[in-house]
Each structure stands twice: as structure tokens, then as C-alpha cells.
Amino acid sequence: MLEPLPSDIPKFLEKYLPDNGPFITLTYAQSLDSRIAAAPGERTYISHAQTKTMTHYIRAHHDAILVGINTVLADNPSLNCRYGTNNSKIRPVVIDPNFRFFSEDINNYKLIDNYKRNNNLKPIFIISEDISIKDESVLNLIDIIQIPLVDGIMSWSDIFTSLHNLGLKSIMVEGGATIINTLLTTTLVDSLIITIGPIFLGNEGVQVSPSSQVKLENINWWTGIQDSVMCANLKK
Numbered sequence: 001m002l003e004p005l006p007s008d009i010p011k012f013l014e015k016y017l018p019d020n021g022p023f024i025t026l027t028y029a030q031s032l033d034s035r036i037a038a039a040p041g042e043r044t045y046i047s048h049a050q051t052k053t054m055t056h057y058i059r060a061h062h063d064a065i066l067v068g069i070n071t072v073l074a075d076n077p078s079l080n081c082r083y084g085t086n087n088s089k090i091r092p093v094v095i096d097p098n099f100r101f102f103s104e105d106i107n108n109y110k111l112i113d114n115y116k117r118n119n120n121l122k123p124i125f126i127i128s129e130d131i132s133i134k135d136e137s138v139l140n141l142i143d144i145i146q147i148p149l150v151d152g153i154m155s156w157s158d159i160f161t162s163l164h165n166l167g168l169k170s171i172m173v174e175g176g177a178t179i180i181n182t183l184l185t186t187t188l189v190d191s192l193i194i195t196i197g198p199i200f201l202g203n204e205g206v207q208v209s210p211s212s213q214v215k216l217e218n219i220n221w222w223t224g225i226q227d228s229v230m231c232a233n234l235k236k
């Protein structure tokens with residue numbers, strides 16, 4: 001069960017949520033020392049129950065939620081929406097160029113189990129176009145999009161265009177660090193929503209720090225019982 005949404009959150013977020021067109025929201029929770037996990041692969045709680053509800057409220061405004069494969073393997077997230085009437089109507093998307101997920105026992109993962117129980121929409125995995133799917137039964141549990149890799153990297157415009165082409169217009173990107181750090185230096189992000197929890201996770205933690213300076217504008221802050229949330233747009 002989620003805690004109730006703080007009553008001033010909808011107004012605070014209003015200008016930073018998608019309307020009808022294509023829209024990319026980048027959102028995550030970080031510590032005071034800009035870490036999003038205490039160590040690679042260690043599931044870490046940073047945010048208060050209030051901002052957890054806010055995250056599900058934000059999910060309710062999006063068509064898809066996107067994360068990198070390391071986040072799925074480390075945290076086993078549900079990637080669904082438990083706020084309001086949009087319950088589970090968000091499509092999980094995982095960037096997994098080498099299809100590492102396929103080497104796992106995929107039934108152990110919540111996003112697969114929830115899909116089987118009708119608590120999640122069918123997950124989409126975005127993998128390299130060089131991979132051939134040998135066991136097609138996997139397609140009963142996940143959909144696959146194949147995209148070219150250039151030097152091991154997929155272009156973000158290719159990724160978002162392929163999702164928009166499926167009718168998934170508004171995409172909420174939640175991490176992990178590789179994804180956040182690279183997207184911060186593009187011009188593709190429409191809104192940035194960062195929850196800051198009052199904790200230092202230390203220098204072994206997974207760091208958010210893009211490769212170059214990123215300036216922000218239209219900045220707005222909210223403060224709750226424990227966390228602060230900053231909404232902004234990236235200066236283009």
C-alpha cells in the first residue's frame with residue numbers, strides 16, 4: 001500500500017509532466033553526495049514513503065518506464081504503477097543490448113512474474129540488432145525491439161523513436177547511473193525530477209555525475225517530511 005500523496009504535489013509537478021505529445025522525463029532518487037545506490041548491485045532505499053507515492057503518481061502520467069539492464073539485475077524492480085486508476089498501465093522497457101536478461105532464470109524477476117499475474121504490462125527489451133533469438137518462447141513473456149549498436153552503444157534517438165512508433169509517447173526514465181549520466185548530456189530530456197534524500201552513501205556508491213556540465217532552468221523545489229524534490233528543465 002502506498003502512503004497518501006501529499007496534497008501540494010500535483011500543483012508542484014504540473015508544469016513538468018507530459019501533455020499529449022512525445023515527452024521524456026528523467027527521474028531518480030539520490031543521496032546528498034549524488035549517489036543512487038550504496039554500491040553497485042546493492043538495493044538501496046533513499047527516499048521516504050511520501051516521495052515513493054510521488055514516483056507512482058508520476059508513473060501514472062506516462063506510457064512507459066525505462067531502465068538499464070543493471071538496474072533490473074541489481075534491484076529486481078516491479079516497474080509498475082500502483083497509484084490511482086492507472087494501476088499497472090505503464091509499459092516496462094529495459095535497455096539490454098547484449099540480452100543479458102536471457103541468461104538469467106527470467107521467472108525469478110518481478111516484472112515477468114507480475115506480467116504473468118496481470119499486474120504489469122508486457123515488458124519490452126531493447127537489444128542489439130545483431131542478436132538472433134533462438135528460443136522464441138521468450139516472446140510469450142517479453143516483447144523485443146532490435147536496434148543497431150555503434151561501438152556498443154544505441155542512440156537515444158533510435159531508442160525513443162522506436163518506442164514512440166509503438167504509441168508509447170511519454171517515457172519516464174528512472175536509471176541507473178549509466179543511463180542518467182548519458183541522457184543528462186543530450187537535448188532529449190523534457191523534464192528532470194530528482195528526489196534528494198538526507199543521507200550520504202559514501203564514495204563506494206553508484207555516482208550520478210555527467211561527463212560535462214549541465215545547466216538547468218525553470219527550477220522548482222518541494223520539501224517534505226524528509227526529502228526534497230527538484231524539478232527543472234535542461235538548458236538547451
Ligand SMILES: NC(=O)c1ccc[n+]([C@@H]2O[C@H](COP(=O)([O-])OP(=O)(O)OC[C@H]3O[C@@H](n4cnc5c(N)ncnc54)[C@H](OP(=O)(O)O)[C@@H]3O)[C@@H](O)[C@H]2O)c1
Nearest residue numbers: 028029036037041068069070071153154175176177178179
Ligand atoms: N536511486 C534511484 O533512483 C535508482 C534508480 C535506478 C537504478 N538505481 C541504481 O543504479 C544502479 C545501476 O546503474 P548502472 O549504471 O550500473 O546500470 P544501468 O544504467 O541500470 O544499466 C546500464 C547498462 O544498460 C545498457 N545500456 C545503457 N544505456 C545504453 C545505451 N545507450 N546503449 C546500449 N546499452 C546501454 C548497458 O548494458 P551492457 O553492459 O550489456 O552493454 C549498460 O551497462 C543499481 O545499483 C540501481 O540500484 C538507482
